[in-house]
Amino acid sequence: MAEENKVRLHGMWASPFVMLVKLTLEIKGMQYEYVEEDLVNKSLVLLKYNPIHKKVPVLVVNGKPLVESLIILEHIDETWKSGPRFLPEDPYEKAQLRFWCSFVHKQVFETMMLVLTSDGEEQEKAAKEFFERLSTLEEEIKNIFPEGIQVIDQKNVGLLDLVVVTTLSHYKAQEEYLGLKLIDPEMTPLLFSWLTALLELPLVKEALPHHEMVVGFLKYLRRETLKSTSA
Numbered sequence: 139m140a141e142e143n144k145v146r147l148h149g150m151w152a153s154p155f156v157m158l159v160k161l162t163l164e165i166k167g168m169q170y171e172y173v174e175e176d177l178v179n180k181s182l183v184l185l186k187y188n189p190i191h192k193k194v195p196v197l198v199v200n201g202k203p204l205v206e207s208l209i210i211l212e213h214i215d216e217t218w219k220s221g222p223r224f225l226p227e228d229p230y231e232k233a234q235l236r237f238w239c240s241f242v243h244k245q246v247f248e249t250m251m252l253v254l255t256s257d258g259e260e261q262e263k264a265a266k267e268f269f270e271r272l273s274t275l276e277e278e279i280k281n282i283f284p285e286g287i288q289v290i291d292q293k294n295v296g297l298l299d300l301v302v303v304t305t306l307s308h309y310k311a312q313e314e315y316l317g318l319k320l321i322d323p324e325m326t327p328l329l330f331s332w333l334t335a336l337l338e339l340p341l342v343k344e345a346l347p348h349h350e351m352v353v354g355f356l357k358y359l360r361r362e363t364l365k366s367t368s369a
C-alpha cells in the first residue's frame with residue numbers, strides 16, 4: 139500500500155460508532171489496519187489523537203487523525219469518491235440527512251443507553267422518552283420511503299441506513315437481556331421492517347459481534363454504570 143494511502147482505525151468492538159466507520163470503509167473497498175482499544179485503560183496513542191473527547195472511533199489517514207464518526211464518514215466520502223457515495227450533492231438534501239443522522243446518534247442513542255443502564259422509575263422514564271424519539275423517526279421514515287420500505291442492497295445503502303443499523307444493531311440481545319421490547323413491530327412498523335432488512339445485508343451480518351459477546355458486554359455495562367450511579 140502506498141504511504142499516502144495508509145489508513146488506521148482505532149476502535150472498540152461493541153461501539154456502534156466504530157461499526158459505522160468500519161462498514162463505510164468496507165463499502166468503499168478501502169484497505170485499513172484496525173487497532174482494538176481498551177477503553178478502561180486508554181492507550182497513549184488514543185489520548186494523543188483524540189485529546190478532547192478521548193473516544194473511539196479515531197481514523198488516522200497518513201498520520202493525520204480524524205475524530206467523531208459522522209465527520210470521519212464525510213471525510214471518507216469526499217476523499218474517496220470512487221466507491222458508492224453516502225452523501226447527496228444537493229445542499230438541502232445533505233443538510234436534512236445530517237440532521238437525521240445526528241438525531242439518531244444523539245437523541246435515540248443517548249436515551250437507549252439510559253434504558254440499558256438504569257432501573258425502576260428512571261428506566262421507565264427513559265424508555266418512554268426512547269419510544270417517543272423512535273416514533274419521531276417513524277414519522278420521518280414515511281417521508282423517506284413514501285411507498286414503503288424498498289429493497290435495500292449493499293450497493294445502494296445510504297448514510298442514514300448505516301447510522302440506523304449500527305445504532306440499533308444490538309437490539310435483540312438488549313431485549314433478551316433486559317426482558318423489554320425495544321423495537322416494537324406494532325408501535326414502529328416501518329422502523330422494524332427497515333432495521334430487519336438492513337440486518338440481513340451480508341456486510342452487516344459479517345460485521346456484527348456474536349450475540350453472547352453483546353450480552354456479556356451489556357451485563358458489564360449495566361453493572362459498572364449502576365455501581366457508579368449508586369456510589
Ligand SMILES: N[C@@H](CCC(=O)N[C@@H](CS)C(=O)NCC(=O)O)C(=O)O
Nearest residue numbers: 153154155177193194195206207208
Ligand atoms: N460522538 C462520537 C461518540 C463516540 C463514542 O461515544 N465512543 C464511545 C464508545 S461507543 C467511547 O469511546 N467511549 C469512551 C469514553 O467515553 O471514555 C462519535 O460519533 O464518534
